[in-house]
Amino acid sequence: MGNTQNRAKRSTQSIRQKKRKQNTLKIITLVLTLCVVLGGVGLGIAAKKAPEASSDFIQKTPEFQPITITIGSTGDIMLHSPSYKPSEYKVDGDYDFSPIFSFISEVYSAPDYMAANLETTLPGKEAGYSGYPLFKSPDSIATTLTSSGVDLLLLANNHIYDSGKNGFLRTSQFLADSGIDYTGAAHSDEEKKYLIKDINGIKVGFVNYTYETPASGDVKAINANYMDASVAPYLNSFDPNDRESFYTEFSAVLENMRQDGAEFIIFYPHWGNEYQLTACDWQMEMAQRLCNMGVDAIIGSHPHVVQNVDVLTSEDGSHKMFCAYSLGNQLSNQRRQLMSLSTGHTEDGLIMKLEITKNKKGKVIITGADYVPTWVYKTTAGLYYILPLNDIANLESTTGLSGIASQAQASYDRTYATISEGMQKAADAFGFQ
Numbered sequence: 001m002g003n004t005q006n007r008a009k010r011s012t013q014s015i016r017q018k019k020r021k022q023n024t025l026k027i028i029t030l031v032l033t034l035c036v037v038l039g040g041v042g043l044g045i046a047a048k049k050a051p052e053a054s055s056d057f058i059q060k061t062p063e064f065q066p067i068t069i070t071i072g073s074t075g076d077i078m079l080h081s082p083s084y085k086p087s088e089y090k091v092d093g094d095y096d097f098s099p100i101f102s103f104i105s106e107v108y109s110a111p112d113y114m115a116a117n118l119e120t121t122l123p124g125k126e127a128g129y130s131g132y133p134l135f136k137s138p139d140s141i142a143t144t145l146t147s148s149g150v151d152l153l154l155l156a157n158n159h160i161y162d163s164g165k166n167g168f169l170r171t172s173q174f175l176a177d178s179g180i181d182y183t184g185a186a187h188s189d190e191e192k193k194y195l196i197k198d199i200n201g202i203k204v205g206f207v208n209y210t211y212e213t214p215a216s217g218d219v220k221a222i223n224a225n226y227m228d229a230s231v232a233p234y235l236n237s238f239d240p241n242d243r244e245s246f247y248t249e250f251s252a253v254l255e256n257m258r259q260d261g262a263e264f265i266i267f268y269p270h271w272g273n274e275y276q277l278t279a280c281d282w283q284m285e286m287a288q289r290l291c292n293m294g295v296d297a298i299i300g301s302h303p304h305v306v307q308n309v310d311v312l313t314s315e316d317g318s319h320k321m322f323c324a325y326s327l328g329n330q331l332s333n334q335r336r337q338l339m340s341l342s343t344g345h346t347e348d349g350l351i352m353k354l355e356i357t358k359n360k361k362g363k364v365i366i367t368g369a370d371y372v373p374t375w376v377y378k379t380t381a382g383l384y385y386i387l388p389l390n391d392i393a394n395l396e397s398t399t400g401l402s403g404i405a406s407q408a409q410a411s412y413d414r415t416y417a418t419i420s421e422g423m424q425k426a427a428d429a430f431g432f433q
Contacts, residue, residue, distance in 0.1 A: 067201045068357040068367065071266065072111030073299040074150075074374070075306075075327030075349050076119045076157075079141060081131035082333050086382050094125065095138045100331065101148040103399055104386040107372050108149030111353050113199050115152040115206065115268070116145060116330060117301045118182075119159050122174050123167030131333070134162040139174055146180050152195070156184025156210040156236045157270040157302065158223040165228045168235075184208030184268070186234040193236055193253050196260050202358050205262030207253060209236040209246075210270035211302075240271070240282055247289055254293055263364040264356050267295045270302045272326060275341045277418060278308050279325040288312055291321040296366070297354060298323040304334060305345040306373075306415050309422025311429040320429055322366055324352050324419070331376060331386055348411050349374040349386070350419070355432075368432045369423065375411035377404060389415075 079097070089095050101108070108114050120135035122142060130136045142153060153175060161168050169187045176187070183195040183206050194207040215221035220232040227235065238246035257265060267290055272283045279287075287298055291312040298321065300307070307326035313319070327350040334346035355368030373389040379401075387395065387404075389412040396405055427433060 064360050064362070066357055066359050068355060069113070069199050069202050069204075070111040070353050070355050070368075071199070071204065072108070072114040072351055072353045073266075073268070073324075073327065074108075074114075074116045074351045075301050075330045076117050076304060076332060077141070077145065077330050078119045078135065078159075078332040079129075079131060079137045080333035082382060083131065083384065084129060088383060095129075095140050096144070097138075097141055098144045098148070100384045100386060101144060102385070104374065104388055105148035107351055107374075107388045107390075110149075113151050113197065113204070114149055115154060115299075116150045117157060117268070117270070117327075118142065118145070118153040118155060119157045119301075121160060121163040121167040122171045123163035124170060127163060127167060135159045136163045136167065139178075142175060142180060143178065146178075152181045152183065152197075152206060154184050154208045154268050154270075154301070155182055156208040156268075158210055158213075160185050160210070160235065161222045161225045161227055164225075165231055168227075168231055172234075184210070184236050188234075191234075192256070192260075194257050194262075196257065196262050202356065202364055203261045203263045204356075205257040205260075205265040206268065207236070207257065207265065208268040208270075209238055209250075212237045212239045214241075243282070243286060243289075247293070250290075251293060254295070263358065264296050265294070266297045266299060266354075269298065269300050271300055272303045272307070274303050275305055275339070275346070276303055276307070277305055277345065279310075283325055287321075287323050287325075288315075291319060291323075292316075294319060295321055296356075296364075297321060298325075299352060300324060300326045302326065304329050304332065305341070306348055306350050306418050309419045309426065311422070311425050320366075322354065322369065322426055322430075324350070324422075327352060328415075329376060330374060331384065333378070333384075335378065343414070344411065345414055347376050348415050349376065350415060351388075366426075366430045369426050369430070371419065371423065373412050373415040375408055377401065377407070 088099060089097055120137040122139050123136050127136055129138060155172060172182055172185050173187045175182045181195060194205055196203055196205050213221045213224050220227045273280050292314045303326040306328035310323045312321045312323055328348050329346055330349040336342045336344045339346050351372040351374060353370045354366060356364055357367040358364045375387050375389055377385045377387050389408055392408050392412060395408055396402055
């Protein structure tokens with residue numbers, strides 16, 4: 001009987017152990033099931049939240065917005081001797097020429113960046129002032145131009161050495177000290193032959209050269225003035241009779257400009273034949289070569305008259321270039337009664353404005369071209385005014401100058417006849433109206 005009791009007891013214990021194991025397995029199964037379920041729910045939540053969380057970190061690359069700027073240019077600024085006579089220009093023992101620009105300053109200020117050819121030297125008051133044939137002008141002509149809206153002064157021209165070595169060096173030194181942009185001539189080895197200017201996000205390269213006159217040996221002559229060898233390299237110049245040497249030099253200059261970031265290059269040559277209304281053969285040959293080299297625009301000076309406008313295509317057909325061969329006189333005393341060319345063309349000038357755009361692909365192209373004809377009016381009292389001819393009908397009322405409408409209209413007509421065909425060609429070539 002004792003054995004029977006023991007067996008029953010062991011059987012009861014065995015049953016209890018089995019139940020405990022079964023309960024433990026149930027608990028483990030339940031826990032695992034809950035983990036799976038809760039884990040699944042958690043994963044589900046995470047899966048739903050993931051897109052929201054990741055979207056906070058995904059940023060679309062903003063689309064590049066095209067940039068458009070305008071570059072203005074004008075022709076020769078010359079102070080002939082009669083410019084010093086009117087008392088209205090004399091202030092505190094020196095000269096203030098701001099009245100000359102009073103009617104044109106608004107036009108100068110309209111482009112994002114404006115250039116003008118300063119055809120004189122700034123040797124300082126102690127050197128004295130004079131007009132043709134040796135131009136020596138007050139510093140105020142430069143500061144007046146900039147206060148009137150001009151940003152860049154072009155110095156490479158055939159009168160830049162009129163006051164010799166000292167005047168040549170002082171001209172660019174004064175501009176540098178005054179914070180005025182310039183190119184074409186320099187006063188130190190550190191300066192480059194060109195200017196790269198970031199204009200509202202587009203880097204424009206400006207480069208200015210003048211022609212040389214014949215000289216013996218390795219001496220450089222400008223307007224028959226022999227340059228001191230120590231400063232001759234500071235002037236950008238070329239020999240019209242040895243243009244191949246210029247092309248070799250200029251190719252390296254262009255490469256340096258591009259390495260410095262230039263996205264659009266404007267070449268300002270002082271070239272051609274005086275008083276000739278159309279470009280000469282060597283100007284056109286030179287323009288074609290520069291187009292082949294990738295120059296984007298040519299804006300010329302020196303002939304003292306407005307010359308034709310054209311669009312050139314590189315010989316490989318890949319590049320188009322805008323070319324205004326000469327913008328004429330912006331300020332001078334070359335009145336028709338004093339000139340062998342008595343047609344009035346030497347009183348005419350031009351402000352050329354190019355619109356350039358950096359498109360969505362980052363390429364900089366010409367997207368527009370416009371112009372304002374100008375006329376130098378000289379009063380009976382000897383005062384000069386540069387007049388814009390973009391609203392001749394109201395010119396007398398807006399300026400207060402009477403009896404000028406017919407002369408202004410004649411000046412406009414001369415300029416329009418010279419450039420209208422070329423401007424239409426440009427509109428067709430570059431696709432603007």
